[in-house]
Amino acid sequence: MVNESEIDFEAVFQALPSPVALFTTDLVYAEANEAFLRSMGRTRDQVVGRHLSDAFPDDPENRAVSGMRKLQGSLRWVAATGERDAMTLHRYDVEDLDRPGVWEERYWSPVNVPVFDADGRVALLLHLEEDITELVHTQGGKDRATALETMLYNEALELQEANVRLREAHAREHEVALSLQDAMLPTLTPLRHHLAAVRYRPAAAALNVCGDWYDLVELPDGRTAVAVGDVVGYGLAAACVMGQLRSALSAAFRVSDDGPARALEVLGLYARSVNGAESTTTVLCVIDDINRIIAYSSAGHPPPALLHPDGTVEFLDQATDPPLGARPEHIPRPQSNVPFSEGATLVLYTDGLIERRREDIDVGLNRLAASLIRHRGTEPEALAGALLDDLTPPAGATDDIALVVIRL
Incomplete structure (x- = not known):
């Protein structure tokens, strides 16, 4: 088996048979493979490091051909939204550098894809294109090509209008789901024995909220129960499942x-018995102040963090079992106990606080531990805000976050 460290990704990129280029989010060429350069009739020095509009401008004498401007619009949209865009067939011509002012008629079918960094921000734009000029011309000549381009342009306008309507519908559903989720999450009331803080923060760029929840209850016998959970899915369906669970x-x-x-x-x-509840993760801690013991059990959820008064952080990961519904047959779940001292802080959270794309979960857990140590001694309300500030990526969280901080 070949390790990732042994793969020469630069060689793979250059060997791709289709024309591929990488842009910065400012639309400057960061790299282009050999197939791209051959297709465009350019050298690497004539492309890399140059802005798209400088390297391949539209023909100033033919304003009807605006393919490059359309490509710029697509790339800017991908950079802003972090979503993939498959452009419809369209025409943009390429100038012959050996004959300035002479433009070759070309037809393309591009796809633009975001490339994210470790914090979930769009770092690069991957541009894949297929030159279908020969195919267009062999299927009826230029008149047919022009008619085809017009037809596809009209279809693109209709698709764009449909996308706008769909996004508006998603936005309405987002508002309803967020209101429903907010109504079903409990309001924190003052506890008799502990200071506590709760937070719920929806994902920054998502049109749908997810099924994250928290609960914090004082039991009749004087113990305190605290739980967080995360339903797979998003939108109204996930919010409803979350409320039931x-x-x-x-x-x-x-x-x-x-x-x-x-x-x-x-x-x-x-x-x-609840549709959509499969693979839900949750963790429950019961705090016994008399014996200074936390009893806990986890169903596939990230481990709670216990910040001890001496500044050390302990993750409660000794009683973890698969998520709900993951096993075909019911078996008892594990439980573990951990002692605590007065002044310790218990933190429960959902995975949006610590997880990043293509990053091992231990990196996120270490980041959480470092933040807790840095803000040691901070009261729960201020600590909850500090944790969100420290651990939320600059571009915003890519997943919802539920957070509970309780001083023991």
């Missing part, structure tokens, strides 16, 4: 004193 778990640990593992077992059995 949060309520079911809240009922399970309110009526049973058998501990968090038993409560998650009950939730798992209930989840089998």
Whole structure:
């Protein structure tokens, strides 16, 4: 098996048979493969480091041919939204550098794709194109090509209008789902024995909220139960599933004193009857102030973090089992206990706080631990804000975040 470190990705890029180029988000060519340069009749020095409009301007004598301007619009849209754009067939001509002012009629079918950095920001734009000039010309000549281009342009306008309507519908659903989720998440009331803070932050660029939730309850026997969870999916469906599971778990640990593992077992059995609940992750901690013990159990969820008064951080990862509904048969879930000292801080969160694309989860956990140590001694309200500031990427979180901070 070949390790990733042994692959020469530059050689792979250059060997690709289709024309491919990389742009910066300012639309400057960062790289182009050999197929691209051959297709355009350019050397690398004539392309790389130059802006798209400088390297390949539209024919100033033929304003009807505006392919490069359309390509710039597509690339800017991909850079702004982080979404892929497959452009319809369109014409943009290429100037013959050996004969200035002579433009060769060309037809292309481009695809533009965002390339993200470790923080989830668009870092580069991948431009893949297919030259279909010969195909267009052999299927009826220039008149047919012009008619085809006009037809596709009209179809593109119709598709654009349909996309606008779809985005408006998604935006309305987003508002409804966010309102529903906000209504179903509990309002934090002052606790008798602890200071606490909660946060819910939707993903920055998503049209749909996800099924993240939290719960924080003082039990009749004086213990405190705190939970977070994350439903797979997004939008109204995920928000509704989230509400059902949060309520079911809240009922399970309110009526049973058998501990968090038993409560998650009950939730798992209930989840089998709820469409869309499969693979939900959740973690439940029950805080016993008399014995200074936290009992916890996790269903595939990122581990809670316990910041001790001496500044060390311990992740509660000794009682982790698969997500809800992941096993075909019911078996008891694990539970573990961890002691704590007065002044410790317990932090529960969903994966949007720590996970990044193409990054090992341990990197995110180390980032969380470093932030907790840096803000050691901070009260829960201020600490919750500091954690979000430290751990949210500059471009915004790519997933929803639910966060609970409780001083023990």
